[in-house]
Amino acid sequence: MTGHPEPPASFHLNVVVVRWTWRRIHALARDPLHFGREPLNRFDAPAGQFGVLYVAKDAHGAFIETFGHATGVRFVTEKEVRTRGLAVVAFRRPLRLADLRSEGLARMGADAELTSGPDYALSRRWALAIHDHPREPDGILYRARHDPARLCAAVFDRAQTVAASRTTGTLGARDHRALLADLLDTYKFGLVP
Numbered sequence: 632m633t634g635h636p637e638p639p640a641s642f643h644l645n646v647v648v649v650r651w652t653w654r655r656i657h658a659l660a661r662d663p664l665h666f667g668r669e670p671l672n673r674f675d676a677p678a679g680q681f682g683v684l685y686v687a688k689d690a691h692g693a694f695i696e697t698f699g700h701a702t703g704v705r706f707v708t709e710k711e712v713r714t715r716g717l718a719v720v721a722f723r724r725p726l727r728l729a730d731l732r733s734e735g736l737a738r739m740g741a742d743a744e745l746t747s748g749p750d751y752a753l754s755r756r757w758a759l760a761i762h763d764h765p766r767e768p769d770g771i772l773y774r775a776r777h778d779p780a781r782l783c784a785a786v787f788d789r790a791q792t793v794a795a796s797r798t799t800g801t802l803g804a805r806d807h808r809a810l811l812a813d814l815l816d817t818y819k820f821g822l823v824p
Contacts, residue, residue, distance in 0.1 A: 635741065635742065635744045635745060635748065635750065635753055636740055636741065637753070637756060638741075638756055638757045638759075638760035638761075639740060642739040642740055642760070642764075643738045643739050644729055644735075644738075644739055644761065644764050644766050644768065645729065645730040645734070645735035645738055645739075646727050646728065646729060646730065646766050646768050647727075647728055647730045647772060648725045648726070648727055648728075649725060649726050649728060649772070650722075650724075650725040650726070651688060651726075652719055652720070652721050653686035653687060653688065653719070653720040653721070653784065654686065654687050654688070654689055654690045654692070654693040654717065654718070654719060654720070655684075655685070655686045655687070655693055655717075655718045655720050655796070656690075656693045656694060656697040656715050656716070656717055656718075656802060657715065657716050657718055657798075658714065658715060658716075659714050659715065659716050659798075659801065660714075662796075663716060663718035663720065663796040663798055664684060664720070664791070664794050664795075664796050665684065666681075666682030666683060666684045666786075666787075666788040666791055667682055667683055667684075668681070668682045668683075670751075670755055672685060672751070672785075673746075673751050673754045673755070673758075673785070674754060674755065674758040674771050674773075674785035675755055675758065676755065676758065676759055676762070677752070677755040677756060677758075677759055680759060680762070681762055681787050681788050681789070682787070682788035682791070683758075683770075683785050683786065683787060683788070684720075684770075684785075684786045684788070684791075684794070685783065685784070685785055685786075686720050686783065686784050686786060687775065687781060687782065687783045687784075688781065688782040688783070689781065690717065690810060690814065691778065691781055691814060691817060692775050692778065692781030692782060692783050693717070694814045694818070695775050695777045695778045695781060695818055696775050696776075696777075696781075696783055697715070698711075698818075698820065699775075699776070699777035699778075699818065702777075705818070705819070705820045705821070706820055706821035706822065706823050707815075707820055707821075707822060707823075708822075708823055708824065709803065709822065709823070709824050711802075712801065712802040712803035712811060712822070713801055713802075713803045714801070715801060715802045715803075716798040716799075716800065716801055716802070717798070717799050717800065717801070717802050717807060717810075718796045718797060718798045718799065719796065719797050719799060720794060720795070720796045721794075721795050721796075722786075722790060722793045722794055722795075723793040723794075723795065724793050726769045726770065726784070726786065726790060727766075727767075727768050727769050728768055728769060728770050728771060728772035728784055728786075729761045729764070729766075729768040729770070729771045729772065730772050731745065731746050731771055731772060731773045731774075732772060732773060732774055732782070741757065745757055746773040746774060746776070747774075747776040747779075758771065758785065762787055767789070768787070769786060769787055769789060769790040770784050770785050770786035770787045770790065771784065771785045772784050773785070777818075778818075
């Protein structure tokens, strides 16, 4: 068999219920609760049918999902850390998320290529199928592509009304110096002017 399968008309969907506080690194020019509708990222709607907010269980997941797209020698600029906020995101009710971390993938007829492969158009078609599934999940729970130990979520805009956020300052703020140093060291990123 070649290539990953398309989403079938009907499939099993593992849904987990989580009540976690999330982290998000966001451009300061945008609200931290920006549910994007353009098909730019892995689980975005193919044609803007719904908005998606990307969050991570911790700051490490948020960092690697934001800056880890390029492989090989990596760095972030001082400007990037000054113009990006670190936000805490919470939801006023538990989230029901399609679980793509483990056996949930096989049960729905998919594999890890969906969450870490290069074909974003395919992942977006699956995201639409998951969004429209009769179980109506609030989003997708998955492992970060460049650090599978980190958990992330693509939250659909159906949960937008129960979302709240608080920006804790820029990623380059004095209060975040130790965190930034740890993030850079963990992922072997350089910080350049």
